[in-house]
Amino acid sequence: MKKHIPFVAYRKVYNWTIKYVVLLFICALFGLCSVYIYFFYSQSTIGENIMDEPIPLTKQDQKVIFNGKKFVHLDLKGAPPKVTYYEYLFPLLAKNGVAGVVIEYEDTFPFKGILHNVSALNAYTRKEIDMINNLADKNRLEIVPLVQTFGHLEFVLKLEEFRELREVPAFPQVLCPSNTKSLHIVSEMLTQIIEAHPYTATIHIGADETHYLGRCKECITRMKFQNITGEGLYLKHIENVRDFLRRKFPLLKILMWDDMLRNFSEEETVNGFDKLGITPVVWQYETDVFNALGPSLWGQYSRQFKKVWIASAFKGAAGVDQYIVDVSHYNQNHRSWMDVVENYKFLLKFEAIILTGWQRYDHFSILCELLPVAIPSLLMNLKILDGDGENRFGPTKEVAQILNCQQPYALMGPSFGSPQCAYPGSDILENVYRLHQLEEDYRELRKSSSIKGWMSSYNIHHNFSSPGHIYNIAPHLSHLGQEIKEIENDMSKALLEVYDDSTKNEWIFTFIQPLKKEINELLRVKDELLKRKVWPRRPFKYEVPQKT
Numbered sequence: 310m311k312k313h314i315p316f317v318a319y320r321k322v323y324n325w326t327i328k329y330v331v332l333l334f335i336c337a338l339f340g341l342c343s344v345y346i347y348f349f350y351s352q353s354t355i356g357e358n359i360m361d362e363p364i365p366l367t368k369q370d371q372k373v374i375f376n377g378k379k380f381v382h383l384d385l386k387g388a389p390p391k392v393t394y395y396e397y398l399f400p401l402l403a404k405n406g407v408a409g410v411v412i413e414y415e416d417t418f419p420f421k422g423i424l425h426n427v428s429a430l431n432a433y434t435r436k437e438i439d440m441i442n443n444l445a446d447k448n449r450l451e452i453v454p455l456v457q458t459f460g461h462l463e464f465v466l467k468l469e470e471f472r473e474l475r476e477v478p479a480f481p482q483v484l485c486p487s488n489t490k491s492l493h494i495v496s497e498m499l500t501q502i503i504e505a506h507p508y509t510a511t512i513h514i515g516a517d518e519t520h521y522l523g524r525c526k527e528c529i530t531r532m533k534f535q536n537i538t539g540e541g542l543y544l545k546h547i548e549n550v551r552d553f554l555r556r557k558f559p560l561l562k563i564l565m566w567d568d569m570l571r572n573f574s575e576e577e578t579v580n581g582f583d584k585l586g587i588t589p590v591v592w593q594y595e596t597d598v599f600n601a602l603g604p605s606l607w608g609q610y611s612r613q614f615k616k617v618w619i620a621s622a623f624k625g626a627a628g629v630d631q632y633i634v635d636v637s638h639y640n641q642n643h644r645s646w647m648d649v650v651e652n653y654k655f656l657l658k659f660e661a662i663i664l665t666g667w668q669r670y671d672h673f674s675i676l677c678e679l680l681p682v683a684i685p686s687l688l689m690n691l692k693i694l695d696g697d698g699e700n701r702f703g704p705t706k707e708v709a710q711i712l713n714c715q716q717p718y719a720l721m722g723p724s725f726g727s728p729q730c731a732y733p734g735s736d737i738l739e740n741v742y743r744l745h746q747l748e749e750d751y752r753e754l755r756k757s758s759s760i761k762g763w764m765s766s767y768n769i770h771h772n773f774s775s776p777g778h779i780y781n782i783a784p785h786l787s788h789l790g791q792e793i794k795e796i797e798n799d800m801s802k803a804l805l806e807v808y809d810d811s812t813k814n815e816w817i818f819t820f821i822q823p824l825k826k827e828i829n830e831l832l833r834v835k836d837e838l839l840k841r842k843v844w845p846r847r848p849f850k851y852e853v854p855q856k857t
């Protein structure tokens with residue numbers, strides 16, 4: 310029998326169903342509204358975000374090529390290659406897609422008149438400068454002189470006659486922008502160098518790492534009366550240099566390093582710098598360019614400039630005393646730059662890149678990697694800019710072919726053996742590899758028990774050691790002594806193929822003599838210790854330092 314359900318019960322079930330459906334409908338409507346509002350706001354703020362927020366660097370699937378011009382920096386600070394070396398170098402650069410060279414003469418330019426003493430004793434002659442011009446012209450390479458006009462003027466300010474122009478009297482690095490003679494000296498340098506390069510269309514005025522702004526009395530007074538900051542002093546000096554160039558050489562394009570601008574407030578840069586008509590060269594030599602420059606730089610620069618040049622490094626930026634090129638570092642620097650360019654090219658025009666090759670960290674520091682040692686690194690970096698960046702060993706084989714090298718992978722570093730190349734200057738590369746190997750062997754020997762326990766400074770000082778242990782290391786030590794003599798001879802000959810006597814002497818003094826001295830000292834002690842047949846009783850009378 311069918312059970313009777315009262316009407317009231319039907320009505321209760323019906324009411325609950327209606328409520329449930331209405332609740333579901335409200336929830337769905339709320340969800341749809343939320344999704345719509347999220348998409349609406351995210352779309353409408355894309356234009357703002359792209360200027361302020363870092364764009365995540367993405368791995369590009371397609372072949373990435375640098376489309377701007379490529380320039381190679383020749384840093385000649387006190388170590389100018391013989392002019393004949395450019396007969397090899399310039400065609401090599403031209404064949405590998407280089408548009409020009411940025412030449413930083415520093416003290417190797419033949420200055421005259423009031424600047425006569427600025428030239429090093431091994432500076433080029435005017436005749437040699439003409440030869441460089443002709444070789445560049447023949448190979449269709451533009452020469453861009455780089456003339457420091459503010460900071461890094463050590464080569465000028467170190468001299469007695471220019472001492473009064475220092476911002477800080479004790480530090481001959483930065484020019485005082487308030488001294489009336491400062492602009493005169495800078496103008497004279499620019500004039501002499503530009504006039505020596507009649508085909509030049511671009512000048513780089515340096516102005517990087519200009520520390521100690523507003524320290525001297527004149528600058529402090531000027532800041533107070535003109536109501537400006539150190540940054541204001543900096544911009545005013547750059548403006549004066551620009552005005553001079555515009556008056557005397559109106560057709561020249563002007564470049565300058567960007568690092569001082571990075572810390573300026575946007576208002577200062579926009580109001581002061583952007584109107585100068587100078588193109589900034591954004592430099593960064595680390596392996597992670599994006600993070601090293603900071604996430605906000607590109608948004609800031611895209612608001613201030615229509616175009617920039619950038620600067621990478623193929624040598625001279627991975628250690629002040631490096632004589633072997635860390636090829637991986639420089640390859641990675643270029644890959645990283647390519648990522649940055651690829652991700653920001655829609656915001657800013659990257660007009661050109663300068664592959665810098667620093668010869669010293671500043672005028673006073675020692676030599677770092679020499680140019681012939683870095684030719685493989687330079688070519689590999691150029692290949693990366695041409696789109697061969699993804700394959701770690703990709704460019705190596707092609708570069709080995711260009712440079713006539715038997716062992717391509719050895720171009721990555723000495724741990725892969727000897728590259729056995731046959732390009733002008735490759736003997737220098739071969740000998741720095743030999744020296745590197747010798748240093749490794751010497752370091753290993755120093756770690757041996759025989760040296761640590763029986764040839765310590767105590768043993769040497771008292772001529773007190775066990776002959777058995779000395780015999781053990783004697784052959785290895787003698788081999789090192791012979792090898793360093795041979796390297797010194799071979800390296801001297803190789804260096805003289807490319808450089809003059811003074812650069813050769815400096816390099817040998819810096820990188821070979823200290824090691825040779827240490828090895829020779831151990832050899833002398835070894836001979837002394839082996840000669841000894843009897844030893845005195847301890848304690849030695851001068852063993853305990855006397856109280857004073």
Ligand SMILES: [Zn+2]
Nearest residue numbers: 485486525528
């Ligand atoms: Zn000053």
